[in-house]
Amino acid sequence: MRSLLTLALLAVLANVAFADEIKRRPGEDEIKVVALTRKDPVVxxxxxxxxxxxxxxxxxxxxxxxxxxxxxxxxxMIKxxxxxxxxxxxxxxQSLLYKLARKMQKPFMPPxxxxxxxxQELATIKLWIDQGAKPPTGMREKTKVIVQQPSADVHPVRGVAISPDKTLVIAARGNQIHVYDAKEGKYLRSLIDPKLVGVDGKPIKAAHISLVESLAYSPDGKTIASGSFQEVTLWDAASGAVKQKLTGFSERVVALAYSKDGKYLATGGGAPTEDGEIKLFEGATGKLVVDIKNGHSDTVFGVCFSPDGTKLATCGADKFVKTFEVPSGKFIKAFEGHTHHVLGVGWKNDGKMLASGGADNVVKIWDFEKGEQVRTINNAHTKQVTMLVFVGTTTQFATCSGDKQVRFWNVDNGGNTRNLQGNNDFLYALAVSSDGTLAAVGGEEGVVRLYNATNGQVLKTLQPPEVK
Ligand code: HEC
Structure with missing residues (x-):
């Protein structure tokens, strides 16, 4: 009996000691464990x-x-x-997820x-785990997700675009879109959708409620397209006003591209592990032309039109690069070889070759006609290749990566022709002007670096605007 008591005492002491070790800032208290009254199993x-x-x-x-x-x-999630x-x-x-979410253990989740x-949410998770952490029942109902606004200090750059006349550079930062003067590197304005309101009914000063995941300039420079959770907004580039909203997306829109003549706008996205989403719209009217169903079996991360605008290349989490006819959306062929998510795809100016890069750190070059792989550039980067863009009508394309590097390549021989230095964190977004003279790069660091892409010189570093 006495030894049992001692044990119990020791356990209590140990617990106290453990609790003392966790440093908590104000407002970081452990979440209360409440009892749920429900009798039905957690689904x-x-x-x-x-x-x-x-x-x-x-x-x-x-x-x-x-x-x-x-x-x-x-x-x-279970893994x-x-x-x-x-x-x-x-x-x-004893479950890590529960311990972090309850703030019993560091790192507290979410941060x-x-x-x-x-x-209530914590208690539901607890009950679910205690009932055996059962998998989905399969009778899946689409749940309506209420989007949380990202907090003010989340500001990685997930999209950049350069106006066709090279006077402006735009950056997607959190749920904001910032417009800069390319020459001076000065912040000019933000694109604001005046109709946005949060769950509390209060207006939100932002471009989208959720993170902006993709950006594109129409080839005539008159329209800016931005993609976010379940929507694309078309902005009047001159006035910054909202022209139109495209809806009907099941999830985030992470890729956007205009055809060279501006006739079509393609979008890519879709929920992870569900069918990827590819849609084709009329560039001028925003009218849906075709919804390409079952194009990919997982999220689509990249879309790119062939230079003559008759085909669309796509790539996705299912490790495939695929091609489709424009405007019918008819499947042409698939390119298989990447061993991980394919995050970027581009089309060479003669329409004969494609290049793709992905989370396998590899760049691949494909012969479109033959449907074959021409070349693999192993270790093109030491981390995932997050974006790939061709440089105008040249034989060059550029890639950016989680390894902080921007590299230029020759599509004909796979040679690494140039690198852009000076980035300090994971890169997500890259744009190169069609004449190949100006490049904009952004990522986790939150700044956009503008380069003279012909000599690699940093021209400007575009800082986030002061938050008022
Ligand atoms: C704002 C970003 C952010 C959000 C939101 C967030 N996390 Fe995290 N999470 C992180 C980061 C960063 C790490 C890595 C921390 C580290 O390694 O020190 C992490 C790590 C974790 C880990 C540990 C994984 C491992 O094996 O190392 C778990 C579990 C986790 N998070 C659960 C959650 C849960 C559950 C939620 C939602 C209730 C959540 N997180 C929300 C950023 C986030």
Missing amino acids: YEKDIEPILLNKCSVCHSGNVKEGRFDVSSYEE GGKHGKSVEAGKSE RSEEPLTP
């Missing part, structure tokens, strides 16, 4: 998935998988991240900048 897709989508997926899905932890599917299993079925108190779980 993953109804009760758990919406919480993860709402509070975790910004940092744990798609291109961004912090701690290598992915909540976009049940399987990935856990770099510290292994996130959930011990039946044992919530301080974000909305924490409510005690």
Whole structure:
């Protein structure tokens, strides 16, 4: 009896000591454990998935998988991240996901900048784990997701574009779009959608409610297209006013491209592990031309028109590069060889070759007619290749990567012709003017570097505007 008591005492002491070790800032208290009154079993897709989508997926899905932890599917979520299993079925108190979300253990999840779980949400997750962390029942109902606004200090650059006349550079930062004078490197204005309101009914001063994931300039320079969660906004480039909103997307729109003549606008996206989404719109009217169903079996990360505008190349998380006829959307052929997500694709000026890059750190060059791989550039980068763009009508294309590098390549021989130096963090976005003289690069660091792309000199560093 006495030894039992001692043990219990020791356990209490150990707990206290453990709790003392965790440094908490104001507002970072452990979340209260509340009792749920429900009697019915917790259903993953109804009760758990919406919480993860709402509070975790910004940092744990798609291109961004912090701690290598992915909540976009049940399987990935259970598997856990770099510290292994996130959930011990039946044992919530021993489950990493629960411990971090309850703020019993560091790193607290979500991080301080974000909305924490409510005690109700936490209790639901706890009950689900204690009931055996059951997988989805398969009777999946599409849940309506309420989008959380990113917090003010999330400001990686996920999209950049250069106006066709090279006078302006635009950057997508968080849910903002910033416009800069290219010559002076000066911030000019933000694109604001005056109709945006948050869940609380208050107006939001931003371009989109959620993160801006993609940007494109129409070839005539009159329209800017931006993609975000379930929408694309077309802006009047001169006035900054909203011209039109394109809707009907199931998830984030992460890729946008105009055909060279501006006749068509293509979008790519879709929910992770579900069918990728590819849509084709009329550039001038925003009218949907075709919704290419079942093009990819997972998120589409890149879209690019052939130079003559008769075909569309796409790439996605299913490791494929595919091509489709424009405007019918009819499938032409698929290119297989990447061993991980393909994040960028481009089309050579003569329409005969394609280049693609992906999360396997590799760049591949394909012969379109033969449907074959011509070349693999192994270790093109030491981290994922996040974007790939051809340089106007030249034989060059450029890639940017998580390894902080921007590299130029010759499509005919695979040679690395030039690199742009000076970036300090993971890169997501790259644009090169059609004459190949100006390049804009952005990423996790939050700044955009403008380069003289012919000699690699940094011309300007575009800083985020002062937040008023
Ligand atoms: C704003 C970004 C952000 C949000 C939102 C976020 N996380 Fe994280 N998460 C991170 C980062 C960054 C790490 C890596 C931390 C580290 O390694 O120190 C991480 C790591 C984790 C890990 C550890 C993975 C491993 O094995 O190392 C788990 C589990 C996790 N998060 C769960 C969650 C859950 C659950 C939510 C939602 C309730 C959430 N996170 C929301 C940024 C985020």
